[in-house]
Amino acid sequence: MRAIVISSYGGPEVLTATELPDPSPADGDVLVRVRAFGLNHAETYMRSGAWGEVAPVTGIECAGTVAHDPSGRLAEGTAVVALLGGMGRTRNGSYAELVTVPAGNVVPVHTSLPWPDLAAVPEVYATAWSALHGNLALRPGETVLVRGATSALGQAAVSLARDHGATVVATTRDAGRAGLLREIGASHVLVDDGQLAPQVRSRGIEVDAVLDIVGNSVLRDSLAAVRPRGRVCQLGFLGGLAPVQDFAPLADLPSGVQLSFFGSAFVLGTPEFPLSAVPFDAILAKVADGTHRARPVRVFGFDEIVEAHRVMASGTALGKLVVTLD
Secondary structure, three states: OEEEEEOOOOOHHHEEEEEOOOOOOOOOEEEEEEEEEEOOHHHHHHHHOOOOOOOOEOOOEEEEEEEEOOOOOOOOOOEEEEEOOOEOOOEOOOOEOEEEEEHHHEEEOOOOOOHHHHHOOHHHHHHHHHHHHHHOOOOOOOEEEEEOOOOHHHHHHHHHHHHOOOEEEEEEOOHHHHHHHHHOOOOEEEEOOOOHHHHHHHOOOOOOEEEEOOOHHHHHHHHHHOOOOOEEEEOOOOOOOOOOOOOOHHHHOOOOOEEEEOOHHHHOOEOOEOHHHOOHHHHHHHHHOOOOOOOOOEEEEHHHHHHHHHHHHHOOOOOOEEEEOO
16 A cells, blocks of 8 residues: 655655555454545654654544444445544554554544545544533633634634634734634634733633643643633643643632643543544534535645645644545
8 A cells, every 4th residue: 555654753854655565454443445634733743753753654534435344333435534543653544545543533424525625624623522512611602712723723613612602712823814713703813922811801801711722832821811710721732842831730720710631632532532422424514514614725645745744834724734545
């Protein structure tokens, strides 16, 4: 099979197309024929070596068809999305024509979306939905601040929260991107200069929940931006992986504010966080009718993977990037 491997840890140029033996599914796995896969910032950490030693073939999600399910649960040819389950970390991932995935991380789907559009959905929408409804328990009528909203994950969160009946405050580092965020459902757009809490207070916005995709570099400010007894969920590291220096709960964690973390790469698809809880078919139907603007902003061919990673690393994509094998 064709596959893209990490030849050595480094920049986009280390991604190399090669031929590998076809994988065989073990008991409890499903063999998926990959039609398209989405790109994720997690894969840049894997490619660069920031996450230590990882599998040679990266990629944490894909859309495709079942090639073989040893359990007989899924018939050959069934359309599926597959995500996480150790792909790219502890086992070869989706940058290949075939991939084996734990059965709990393979979801049959019913949609007429073309493969590139379908591949843009799984990881970001499953992660955003789980954090909004699980960690934050967001309720209709509440106000949620999405920090890092122009990322693919951030846009998914804005769209899902707005569709759920919440008021969305979205952030961007570039004021020129405010129109995009309003188009997908943000009621307020703030330019993130690292100090959002004063902006929220000066505008009289009471924030019930914060979904923080920027991460450690702004955690203290996110905690200060939420109302008393509000909730903050961190689920990304767009601002870098450096730890929060000298974090002291007594000084930095406001009384009554709930802080949680959602690491989708490590838990989605496990018994505690089953993918069956994510309403994929309903989400895909709303992608199809335009409620969720999830379609990829750019689609690359398999042999364009280095350029695709360069575009992702530039931070200029403003949406999901997808690679197709067709």
